[in-house]
Amino acid sequence: MKKTLKIILSLSILVIVFSCIANSQNKGESLTMTEKAKNKYNELLKRDASLTKPNDPDLESIFNNFLYGEVYNHGTLDPKLRELVTLVSLTASQGTDMIKPHVETALNIGVSPIEIKEALYQCSPYVGFPRVFAALEKANEVFKEKNISLPIESQSTVTEETRFDKGLEIQTNTFGTRILDAHNNAPANQKHIQNFLSANCFGDFYTRKGLNMKERELLTFIMIVSLGGAEPQAASHASANISIGNSKDMLIEAVTQCIPYIGYPRTLNAITIINNLK
Numbered sequence: 716m717k718k719t720l721k722i723i724l725s726l727s728i729l730v731i732v733f734s735c736i737a738n739s740q741n742k743g744e745s746l747t748m749t750e751k752a753k754n755k756y757n758e759l760l761k762r763d764a765s766l767t768k769p770n771d772p773d774l775e776s777i778f779n780n781f782l783y784g785e786v787y788n789h790g791t792l793d794p795k796l797r798e799l800v801t802l803v804s805l806t807a808s809q810g811t812d813m814i815k816p817h818v819e820t821a822l823n824i825g826v827s828p829i830e831i832k833e834a835l836y837q838c839s840p841y842v843g844f845p846r847v848f849a850a851l852e853k854a855n856e857v858f859k860e861k862n863i864s865l866p867i868e869s870q871s872t873v874t875e876e877t878r879f880d881k882g883l884e885i886q887t888n889t890f891g892t893r894i895l896d897a898h899n900n901a902p903a904n905q906k907h908i909q910n911f912l913s914a915n916c917f918g919d920f921y922t923r924k925g926l927n928m929k930e931r932e933l934l935t936f937i938m939i940v941s942l943g944g945a946e947p948q949a950a951s952h953a954s955a956n957i958s959i960g961n962s963k964d965m966l967i968e969a970v971t972q973c974i975p976y977i978g979y980p981r982t983l984n985a986i987t988i989i990n991n992l993k
Contacts, residue, residue: 882921
């Protein structure tokens with residue numbers, strides 16, 4: 716009799732547990748997009764969203780609902796990468812006014828100041844220094860508000876004497892011996908470009924600490940597709956992502972995160988590049 720009662724009690728508990736789970740899931744599914752957006756915004760920024768564009772409340776509502784109600788609730792991209800992807804996409808597409816809330820969000824979810832800085836620094840050889848300095852001004856404002864000491868500790872690992880060799884090593888490891896062919900076959904009046912690529916782009920930036928190679932290549936692909944008009948370079952870096960272990964699905968999820976900032980033409984160009992990967 717006691718054994719029967721225990722079984723009945725156990726089954727009753729399981730029914731209650733599964734009922735609670737089902738109710739929780741149904742409740743989540745029944746939320747409107749606006750409610751999902753409000754919850755996600757509050758989760759990420761630790762406060763309710765405020766109306767910052769009173770002259771265009773409709774557009775701001777559409778943006779917030781799409782970004783926080785749909786995009787942020789799609790896929791399984793690591794939260795840290797989601798924010799770093801957002802920051803480099805905004806930097807490349809000159810969305811400087813939106814940098815601060817995403818730096819704040821990144822800090823809230825555990826991204827370190829070093830990782831934030833390194834993601835922005837990585838943009839320099841691809842989108843140009845002026846855009847990066849503009850983004851860094853906004854990031855530094857958040858750091859100061861959070862009492863984070865500046866400047867952030869340097870992550871450099873090379874010297875003037877080693878930057879070229881170290882950069883060339885990373886280039887060839889990532890893109891193969893065609894890099895050596897590019898150096899050897901460059902016309903005399905263009906050889907300096909190949910040297911700059913190895914020493915500056917790869918030597919000065921890819922050798923830095925703070926982010927690993929898989930993170931740097933993912934972010935590089937995103938900043939290039941966010942620029943638009945650089946599809947050959949985007950295709951090259953998409954292939955590099957695959958060669959170092961990032962998956963097609965990860966690339967698609969990263970591009971999805973950027974849709975509100977880069978629009979659909981650049982998004983579809985990026986998806987075409989990913990779909991064409993071997």
